Amino acid sequence: AQTVTQSQPEMSVQEAETVTLSCTYDTSENNYYLFWYKQPPSRQMILVIRQEAYKQQNATENRFSVNFQKAAKSFSLKISDSQLGDTAMYFCAHRTTSGTYKYIFGTGTRLKVLA
Amino acid sequence: DGGITQSPKYLFRKEGQNVTLSCEQNLNHDAMYWYRQDPGQGLRLIYYSQIVNDFQKGDIAEGYSVSREKKESFPLTVTSAQKNPTAFYLCASSMGMGNTEAFFGQGTRLTVV
Numbered sequence: 001a002q003t004v005t006q007s008q009p010e011m012s013v014q015e016a017e018t019v020t021l022s023c024t025y026d027t028s029e030n031n032y033y034l035f036w037y038k039q040p041p042s043r044q045m046i047l048v049i050r051q052e053a054y055k056q057q058n059a060t061e062n063r064f065s066v067n068f069q070k071a072a073k074s075f076s077l078k079i080s081d082s083q084l085g086d087t088a089m090y091f092c093a094h095r096t097t098s099g100t101y102k103y104i105f106g107t108g109t110r111l112k113v114l115a
Numbered sequence: 116d117g118g119i120t121q122s123p124k125y126l127f128r129k130e131g132q133n134v135t136l137s138c139e140q141n142l143n144h145d146a147m148y149w150y151r152q153d154p155g156q157g158l159r160l161i162y163y164s165q166i167v168n169d170f171q172k173g174d175i176a177e178g179y180s181v182s183r184e185k186k187e188s189f190p191l192t193v194t195s196a197q198k199n200p201t202a203f204y205l206c207a208s209s210m211g212m213g214n215t216e217a218f219f220g221q222g223t224r225l226t227v228v
Contacts, residue, residue, distance in 0.1 A: 006157075035216055035217075042221075044221055045205065045219035047216045050216060091157060091158065093217075100171075101211050101212070102148065102171075103207070105150070105159075107155060107156060107157035108157050
């Protein structure tokens with residue numbers, strides 16, 4: 001069974017600095033999808049970035065980028081130029097391509113951006 | 116606007132009563148999901164459905180039931196058999212195949228007293 005592990009329950013970063021959130025996962029498949037979601041205090045889940053396992057190039061969305069290490073089964077999220085609005089829970093998620101379209105989430109990292 | 120609607124936002128029930136949480140989507144998505152969120156435990160999958168009239172148990176299905184009679188709707192019933200039902204419940208949907216993300220509703224906070 002697929003599992004997703006986020007080993008940092010809480011993190012903080014100064015405004016304008018860079019922070020990296022860690023995520024590891026376990027799967028027996030060669031192809032799959034990975035996602036980072038943000039959950040601000042409103043509790044609305046928002047997609048931050050996605051990665052397809054067969055693509056070697058790391059995904060980037062503005063200030064957000066990932067470091068995808070397939071062999072190590074690692075999928076970290078880097079937030080550059082942190083802003084106060086980045087304060088939120090961040091969840092890493094995995095989805096198979098084998099026909100069951102379920103998303104497995106980690107336990108989350110609570111990020112606080114300090115002014 | 117397309118999206119997922121969960122209702123109500125807050126729900127209070129007495130212990131021993133069944134309660135049904137509503138989830139409706141107008142995104143024409145095939146797949147729908149129910150997750151439970153508790154502090155420190157992330158999102159745990161309760162049930163999911165990939166097509167109308169079919170659904171599968173997730174990791175924590177005990178004490179819950181679902182139906183998928185229409186593509187747009189995936190209601191979740193929290194039964195009296197669920198030992199600790201107080202939680203935040205999130206409904207999601209996705210297109211199914213391909214590199215598509217799950218879209219989420221705004222959630223329902225259920226409190227059982």
